[in-house]
């Protein structure tokens with residue numbers, strides 16, 4: 001399970017549409033994730049999709065019959081397409097062909113998938129996948145722009161190696177991105193941060209010692225990435241500044257990769273004034289080597305000592321610069337006297353909310369997909385959360401923040 005294993009997916013009624021592209025096999029991974037996360041999944045597929053992947057595979061994975069015939073011969077046909085459209089809480093068509101997109105824009109309903117898509121009243125995610133020339137064709141681009149204008153969530157394709165044997169844009173977006181958009185489609189408050197800019201730092205910093213060595217910590221960035229997914233799902237403009245990591249960052253409006261604490265400070269300073277909320281989830285190294293050597297340090301003696309100097313305190317610096325309309329959220333990793341130390345941090349750094357976690361607790365802290373935290377607010381609020389996926393922790397953070405900030409919440 002990933003940090004995406006949110007309660008929002010649990011018991012969610014998700015309809016997955018599969019259309020006739022080479023990426024149809026990738027829909028299996030999406031269905032598996034959703035079933036594993038506790039969603040109720042129904043699948044509909046076009047006739048062409050059946051050329052690429054069998055209904056049996058999708059039926060087995062989703063544990064439900066697959067819908068593909070608008071007029072099935074044998075059984076009572078009824079209005080399955082309407083029933084299914086009414087049943088769904090969110091729909092994702094992945095992969096979506098150029099043909100499907102063209103039909104949807106023009107209101108053509110000539111098979112099960114297109115007819116159901118026209119009958120929806122819930123949010124719809126469309127994840128196109130096709131050859132790069134098809135994707136860049138003026139009619140596809142025009143159709144996609146039209147869908148966006150009509151509030152369809154478009155999870156755009158990626159660049160990379162295509163089935164045709166060359167590189168280009170058109171690959172189906174990876175699973176993490178599909179889930180990011182689907183999470184938004186399922187979110188109960190999708191516009192609660194519309195028009196707001198949310199700035200987030202995530203991950204660790206690396207402080208070079210010499211060309212081969214660094215001083216760093218165990219943070220992977222998952223907590224900060226979960227906050228970015230949450231802010232995106234609430235309709236915010238998201239700026240994400242992150243340190244080195246192997247975890248794929250979510251799709252945001254502005255992604256800035258940095259290495260050192262100094263670089264992270266510079267990136268935050270650049271974007272801070274436009275931000276309505278700043279969440280500092282990065283594990284910034286408190287110290288760095290006094291000097292970074294240009295050549296590799298040789299093993300000359302049996303002992304060596306390093307001289308370290310203080311790094312800038314990014315959160316405290318922003319706390320001093322904060323305007324009344326801005327909200328600041330910090331993370332406190334404490335292994336002792338957590339609440340007391342976290343409250344002190346809240347005051348000293350001029351924060352609105354502090355998220356306290358103890359990495360010593362099972363399932364909490366660095367490099368795991370879950371976290372157990374206590375939220376401490378400026379007005380004395382204290383919310384103790386159970387062990388949750390990092391995405392559910394992120395949702396709780398924004399819930400508490402919005403509750404305490406009438407000027408931030410879009411009523």
Ligand SMILES: Cc1cc2nc3c(=O)[nH]c(=O)nc-3n(C[C@H](O)[C@H](O)[C@H](O)COP(=O)(O)O)c2cc1C
Nearest residue numbers: 019020021022046048049097098099100129130131
């Ligand atoms: C081998 C093969 C691969 C194809 N891959 C894609 C694709 O990735 N994306 C796409 O839009 N169309 C693709 N097509 C074309 C569609 O299958 C075709 O437009 C079909 O009518 C789509 O039907 P549907 O939208 O009802 O599923 C492919 C066709 C073939 C023969």
